[in-house]
Amino acid sequence: MMTHPIKRLAPxxxxxxxxxxxxxxxxxxxxxxPATAVAAATGTRPPVGEDSVNFLVLGDSGTGDxxxxxxxxxxxxxxxxxxxxxxxxxGDNIYGSERxxxxxxxxxxxxxxxxxxxxxxxxxxxxxxxxxxxxxxxxGMGGERYYTYQKKNVRFFALDSNYMDKDQQAWxxxxxxxxxxxxxxxxxxxxxxxxxxxxxxxxxxxxxxxPLFVKYGVNVVFxxxxxxxxRLKPQKGIHYFTSGGGAKLRxxxxxxxxxxxxxxxxxxxxxxxxxxxxxxxxxxxxxLGMVVDSGEILRQAKPDAKS
Amino acid sequence: MxxxxxxxxLSFAILAAGCASEETVPKPRVPSEQPTANPSPEAATxxxxxxxxxxxxQGAATLEFYNRxxxxxxxxxxxxxxxxxxxxxxxxxxxxxxxxxxxxxxxTLRANARIGDIFAPEYQPYFIKIVHDDFSQRSAVDRKxxxxxxxxxMKVEVNTLYPTTLPLATFPAILLRKLPDLPPxxxxxxxGRSLILRDVKANLIVDILRDVVPTIPS
Numbered sequence: 098m099m100t101h102p103i104k105r106l107a108p109x110x111x112x113x114x115x116x117x118x119x120x121x122x123x124x125x126x127x128x129x130x131p132a133t134a135v136a137a138a139t140g141t142r143p144p145v146g147e148d149s150v151n152f153l154v155l156g157d158s159g160t161g162d163x164x165x166x167x168x169x170x171x172x173x174x175x176x177x178x179x180x181x182x183x184x185x186x187x188g189d190n191i192y193g194s195e196r197x198x199x200x201x202x203x204x205x206x207x208x209x210x211x212x213x214x215x216x217x218x219x220x221x222x223x224x225x226x227x228x229x230x231x232x233x234x235x236x237g238m239g240g241e242r243y244y245t246y247q248k249k250n251v252r253f254f255a256l257d258s259n260y261m262d263k264d265q266q267a268w269x270x271x272x273x274x275x276x277x278x279x280x281x282x283x284x285x286x287x288x289x290x291x292x293x294x295x296x297x298x299x300x301x302x303x304x305x306x307x308p309l310f311v312k313y314g315v316n317v318v319f320x321x322x323x324x325x326x327x328r329l330k331p332q333k334g335i336h337y338f339t340s341g342g343g344a345k346l347r348x349x350x351x352x353x354x355x356x357x358x359x360x361x362x363x364x365x366x367x368x369x370x371x372x373x374x375x376x377x378x379x380x381x382x383x384x385l386g387m388v389v390d391s392g393e394i395l396r397q398a399k400p401d402a403k404s
Numbered sequence: 405m406x407x408x409x410x411x412x413x414l415s416f417a418i419l420a421a422g423c424a425s426e427e428t429v430p431k432p433r434v435p436s437e438q439p440t441a442n443p444s445p446e447a448a449t450x451x452x453x454x455x456x457x458x459x460x461x462q463g464a465a466t467l468e469f470y471n472r473x474x475x476x477x478x479x480x481x482x483x484x485x486x487x488x489x490x491x492x493x494x495x496x497x498x499x500x501x502x503x504x505x506x507x508x509x510x511x512t513l514r515a516n517a518r519i520g521d522i523f524a525p526e527y528q529p530y531f532i533k534i535v536h537d538d539f540s541q542r543s544a545v546d547r548k549x550x551x552x553x554x555x556x557x558m559k560v561e562v563n564t565l566y567p568t569t570l571p572l573a574t575f576p577a578i579l580l581r582k583l584p585d586l587p588p589x590x591x592x593x594x595x596g597r598s599l600i601l602r603d604v605k606a607n608l609i610v611d612i613l614r615d616v617v618p619t620i621p622s
Contacts, residue, residue, distance in 0.1 A: 195496075196496075297549055
């Protein structure tokens with residue numbers, strides 16, 4: 098009785114197939130984990146759009162301790178699934194002394210995979226940061242304490258909330274007025290609204306800056322300083338997020354109240370954001386890779402001053 | 405630089421003009437050899453002595469403060485000429501090294517610097533009044549938040565480095581609006597109960613006005 102040639106070759110083909118998969122997996126591991134495996138491990142959701150602006154939001158990260166490295170590890174895992182194009186920092190980039198070795202231990206080493214992948218950072222300054230950090234190229238500040246840049250249809254405004262002097266106010270108003278981007282996103286260290294028990298809302302900053310945000314149509318504001326994650330209920334039509342748990346944690350500090358839409362203060366975290374046309378999608382990721390908050394924001398109509 | 409200078413002069417002139425409309429004209433403290441002790445805030449609202457020429461005292465004091473800032477900037481600029489120019493770099497060593505070199509150069513040029521060299525005695529009452537008025541308009545919670553964020557147990561001395569291990573406390577933005585403008589090389593900071601002038605590029609404490617910030621009410 099004749100046996101079909103394929104059947105006769107089946108054991109050999111099976112062995113070959115298994116070997117090929119094994120080799121592929123080993124090769125993949127040598128470079129980076131397969132995206133599907135990482136997705137299962139992290140819970141990170143991939144972006145939806147094909148031509149979106151995707152970025153990572155990280156605050157209060159520069160401790161150089163194990164927690165920072167654990168978050169950094171998770172950031173890189175998430176990148177496999179959600180390939181953010183750049184990262185913004187919300188200040189306190191380097192805690193404590195700022196010797197050259199501190200820049201290595203508190204930034205260059207933990208985020209080496211990102212830096213090696215040419216993922217640029219655009220930092221803002223926190224109260225623990227020497228303003229001369231602005232000259233450190235990997236922070237992408239262009240030598241300025243406050244600055245603006247655009248990615249596709251999104252304009253970003255990195256502010257120095259430690260020292261909101263008249264020059265910065267005048268600059269901000271002019272920069273906002275000049276912006277013709279569809280999305281205007283501001284970020285700084287201090288939160289204008291916060292349910293934190295330790296710090297709370299930065300009222301001075303809010304008094305001075307928020308009217309400009311309202312007048313010129315800032316859509317979303319990111320801040321750090323508080324060592325937890327909080328999504329605030331929209332204030333004056335603006336969406337506010339606090340993401341200051343990039344390494345430090347102030348466990349149990351959120352005093353949930355009328356401001357809080359969602360809070361997470363039991364572990365470190367960072368955010369992933371996708372801007373896809375008129376939709377902004379966000380997810381807050383914990384140190385262990387859990388999605389602790391997520392959602393969509395529809396772009397608000399431009400105010401009269403910008404229409 | 406000329407434009408900035410003009411803006412500074414203009415802002416001082418506006419400040420002085422604004423003060424001219426006040427009902428009370430603060431009397432400046434007489435300069436002394438040892439200007440470490442602060443005058444009381446009340447000194448900033450005392451009535452001008454009889455027979456004193458009709459000069460806007462705050463305007464004059466503001467100009468004096470401005471002159472001292474200019475004097476400091478000459479030193480800063482001279483020191484900066486002697487150190488490598490600051491440029492964007494991948495090397496953190498260059499940034500910190502340059503900061504240290506500049507600090508040493510300024511410290512050398514200001515070897516005899518003393519408290520009150522910049523916060524001119526003539527202007528101290530106005531600073532104190534501005535800070536006290538600002539804090540008096542804040543809620544107890546707001547004052548507590550500000551004060552609790554300030555670096556504590558930190559000894560500050562003129563012409564020394566601001567400790568890099570300590571945070572630079574956020575300067576209340578509304579208070580900052582009320583103080584005279586500074587060139588970008590300088591900034592105000594609060595440490596404990598003191599208002600300090602800090603050289604941003606050199607991380608140096610340029611001058612100190614002690615016991616300005618009110619304590620938290622018990």
